Amino acid sequence: MNLKNKVVIVTGGAGLLGKSFIEAIADHDGIAIIADINSEAGVKVKDELLRKNKNYKIDNVNLDIVSKTSINKMINEVINKYNKIDAIINNAYPRNKNYGRDFLDVEYEDFCENVNLHLGGYFLVCQQLIKFFLKQEYGNIINISSIYGVVAPRFELYNGTKMTTPVEYAAIKSAIIHLTKYMAKYLKDKNIRINSLSLGGIFDNQPQSFLEAYKKNCLNKGMLNEKDIIGTLIFLLSDKSQYVNGQNIVVDDGFTL
Numbered sequence: 001m002n003l004k005n006k007v008v009i010v011t012g013g014a015g016l017l018g019k020s021f022i023e024a025i026a027d028h029d030g031i032a033i034i035a036d037i038n039s040e041a042g043v044k045v046k047d048e049l050l051r052k053n054k055n056y057k058i059d060n061v062n063l064d065i066v067s068k069t070s071i072n073k074m075i076n077e078v079i080n081k082y083n084k085i086d087a088i089i090n091n092a093y094p095r096n097k098n099y100g101r102d103f104l105d106v107e108y109e110d111f112c113e114n115v116n117l118h119l120g121g122y123f124l125v126c127q128q129l130i131k132f133f134l135k136q137e138y139g140n141i142i143n144i145s146s147i148y149g150v151v152a153p154r155f156e157l158y159n160g161t162k163m164t165t166p167v168e169y170a171a172i173k174s175a176i177i178h179l180t181k182y183m184a185k186y187l188k189d190k191n192i193r194i195n196s197l198s199l200g201g202i203f204d205n206q207p208q209s210f211l212e213a214y215k216k217n218c219l220n221k222g223m224l225n226e227k228d229i230i231g232t233l234i235f236l237l238s239d240k241s242q243y244v245n246g247q248n249i250v251v252d253d254g255f256t257l
């Protein structure tokens with residue numbers, strides 16, 4: 001599978017998963033654009049990856065996914081430089097300072113703010129990119145969802161830790177899957193496809209008790225590494241998946257079974 005000269009934007013491209021997506025796109029001969037609100041982190045990721053391989057094609061743009069002005073500025077910057085956008089991966093992970101509280105402690109204002117930032121941001125990026133893709137007459141969108149958009153939380157996994165599945169996360173990630181289907185249908189006959197990717201938990205030095213409990217719910221490995229998702233992501237970005245459209249693809253080592 002090859003992404004030769006495909007221009008692919010990754011929102012939240014400077015984060016944990018974003019960085020590995022950027023590297024994978026560059027590894028497959030694509031032009032990978034880091035689009036992050038944290039420009040400094042974006043520059044760092046770009047420099048680090050270019051030190052690893054000077055032939056990578058990686059660029060950097062500033063983006064705030066909840067600002068229409070910022071999204072359109074990003075589109076214009078990319079178009080002025082590369083003349084096209086082949087695909088965008090909605091991967092940013094905005095959350096406010098109170099995010100992650102126990103269900104009973106979540107204030108209405110925080111619930112709304114987090115839904116606005118994350119779900120609202122994914123909606124806005126899709127809407128603005130779709131306006132552009134309709135003019136371009138093709139496009140490809142991948143929305144990053146989660147296993148917790150597919151199944152109910154397994155709260156027992158968090159016993160003895162400060163972790164939880166935030167209620168906003170469940171609402172946001174399940175809605176992203178349905179929003180994706182809505183938009184795929186809306187785009188009938190437009191040569192623009194849109195899928196979501198529901199990822200299992202990614203190892204990031206979580207507490208040992210959690211890792212062990214999580215693994216018992218999986219079929220082989222348990223928590224995944226960033227690299228474990230790459231094959232599916234590249235497939236969805238490549239022309240080999242031309243007729244995969246409106247789907248939610250789950251990569252989770254069987255956690256949701």
Ligand SMILES: NC(=O)c1ccc[n+]([C@@H]2O[C@H](COP(=O)([O-])OP(=O)(O)OC[C@H]3O[C@@H](n4cnc5c(N)ncnc54)[C@H](O)[C@@H]3O)[C@@H](O)[C@H]2O)c1
Pocket residue numbers: 011012013014015016017018035036037038041063064065066090091092093094095121144145146147198199200201202203
């Ligand atoms: N890490 C996991 O275990 C896991 C599992 C399943 C799904 N996911 C999903 O993968 C995606 C990436 O997660 P991650 O763990 O890499 O997160 P992360 O926090 O490491 O990175 C998120 C990035 O988004 C950027 N960002 C935040 N607000 C933004 C905004 N308004 N506009 C543009 N960029 C913004 C941040 O600066 C950061 O670089 C998220 O959608 C997350 O829900 C993660």
